[in-house]
Amino acid sequence: MDYRDTPEEAEFRAVLRQWLSATIPAGWDKIDDEEEAVELRKEWHRTLYRAGYVGMSWPVEYGGRGLSPVYDAILNEESGNMNAPSLPSVGYIGRAIFTYASEEQKRRFLPPLLSGEVSWCQGFSEPEAGSDLASLRTTARLEGDHYVVNGQKMWTSGGQYADWCLLLARTDPDVPKHKGISAFLVALNEPGVTVRPIVIASGEAETAEVFWDDVRIPEEQRLGAPGEGWRIAMTTVAYERGPADIGFIAAYRRTLRKVERLATERGLLEQPETRKALARAYVRGEVLRLNCMEQLSLRVSGRAPGSEGSVAKLLWAEAEQSLQHLAMDILGADELTGVADGWLSSYFTSRPVSVYGGSAQIQKNIIARMLDMPR
Numbered sequence: 430m431d432y433r434d435t436p437e438e439a440e441f442r443a444v445l446r447q448w449l450s451a452t453i454p455a456g457w458d459k460i461d462d463e464e465e466a467v468e469l470r471k472e473w474h475r476t477l478y479r480a481g482y483v484g485m486s487w488p489v490e491y492g493g494r495g496l497s498p499v500y501d502a503i504l505n506e507e508s509g510n511m512n513a514p515s516l517p518s519v520g521y522i523g524r525a526i527f528t529y530a531s532e533e534q535k536r537r538f539l540p541p542l543l544s545g546e547v548s549w550c551q552g553f554s555e556p557e558a559g560s561d562l563a564s565l566r567t568t569a570r571l572e573g574d575h576y577v578v579n580g581q582k583m584w585t586s587g588g589q590y591a592d593w594c595l596l597l598a599r600t601d602p603d604v605p606k607h608k609g610i611s612a613f614l615v616a617l618n619e620p621g622v623t624v625r626p627i628v629i630a631s632g633e634a635e636t637a638e639v640f641w642d643d644v645r646i647p648e649e650q651r652l653g654a655p656g657e658g659w660r661i662a663m664t665t666v667a668y669e670r671g672p673a674d675i676g677f678i679a680a681y682r683r684t685l686r687k688v689e690r691l692a693t694e695r696g697l698l699e700q701p702e703t704r705k706a707l708a709r710a711y712v713r714g715e716v717l718r719l720n721c722m723e724q725l726s727l728r729v730s731g732r733a734p735g736s737e738g739s740v741a742k743l744l745w746a747e748a749e750q751s752l753q754h755l756a757m758d759i760l761g762a763d764e765l766t767g768v769a770d771g772w773l774s775s776y777f778t779s780r781p782v783s784v785y786g787g788s789a790q791i792q793k794n795i796i797a798r799m800l801d802m803p804r
């Protein structure tokens with residue numbers, strides 16, 4: 430693939446830059462109040478959609494524009510370059526719905542997902558089922574034309590702010606565990622759903638426990654066939670893990686420049702250890718960038734993401750975490766005594782990157798299988 434912009438892409442990029450510089454809400458990244466920050470992100474989603482920038486590579490009949498994925502990548506890159514609010518992640522739950530839904534379900538669920546009218550969360554993990562997701566215990570029992578759901582989900586990101594959930598539940602306890610799971614599309618305001626936010630180390634309640642107590646779901650809200658839940662879950666996480674987000678590279682480079690400035694201000698830039706660590710951080714960013722470009726060219730050729738997303742996920746987690754770790758090394762006690770505002774929180778925010786979407790160890794297991802290594 431030729432990564433240079435075509436004349437049409439260059440024109441699109443120029444118009445987009447102007448639009449972003451006129452539209453990015455001033456001071457959005459200084460908002461401390463979590464609810465206000467979530468509301469701003471939702472409003473940003475709707476603003477992008479109204480301007481035609483959400484789901485550009487999605488089919489027109491479901492609210493997209495039918496363009497090449499290159500346009501989504503340009504939006505991603507320019508948003509990262511211009512420090513815009515994070516882009517809506519319509520990709521992974523949306524792609525799962527797109528891949529497995531009936532025509533009627535696609536027309537019902539995809540347009541409001543793309544427009545930002547309805548927000549979604551992913552209800553897969555449970556207290557005793559994370560890496561070993563197939564052992565999940567939440568059940569969905571068919572009674573007439575409804576399923577009745579009972580159980581508990583854990584670490585449901587954004588559960589307290591979402592309207593709907595892509596839920597996995599066991600519909601058949603008598604078959605091998607991977608084969609007895611089904612997927613459902615469920616409104617979180619149904620009677621019997623209780624959402625309890627979990628505050629993580631960064632101080633943010635970005636994830637939640639969700640309790641399901643005799644929740645009734647119409648049969649037509651099952652996604653895919655009964656027992657197809659595992660396949661749907663694997664498609665969802667393949668889109669979630671990779672392809673790595675090109676806008677992340679721009680944000681990563683900005684953070685790297687800030688860390689370099691910290692080292693300069695503290696007179697550490699001439700130290701060989703600091704220089705080596707900064708050089709390593711730069712190289713990690715470049716490796717990630719090249720991986721992103723490779724993934725983009727696969728998407729442009731029409732290939733759906735597969736287990737190679739595990740490589741992207743691992744590179745991303747390592748790059749992000751080691752850069753934040755380096756910032757901590759440079760700041761030393763200043764961070765803990767509150768002199769260096771904000772770094773501790775971003776350090777803690779980077780910690781779960783190697784856990785959500787499947788832990789780093791699990792990604793290594795998947796890569797080992799891809800390489801045909803002995804178990």
Ligand SMILES: Cc1cc2nc3c(=O)[nH]c(=O)nc-3n(C[C@H](O)[C@H](O)[C@H](O)COP(=O)(O)OP(=O)(O)OC[C@H]3O[C@@H](n4cnc5c(N)ncnc54)[C@H](O)[C@@H]3O)c2cc1C
Binds near residue numbers: 561
């Ligand atoms: C901030 C955050 C957001 C999340 N968001 C969501 C979400 O929106 N939706 C959702 O469904 N889930 C979400 N998760 C859950 C996440 O997917 C799980 O935490 C993750 O899969 C690990 O599962 P676990 O926490 O149960 O840990 P465990 O599976 O108990 O693992 C504990 C440790 O053992 C290691 N381990 C386990 N099995 C193996 C093995 N076979 N080989 C080698 N090492 C192994 C793991 O790598 C880990 O280090 C989120 C988690 C976090 C922290």
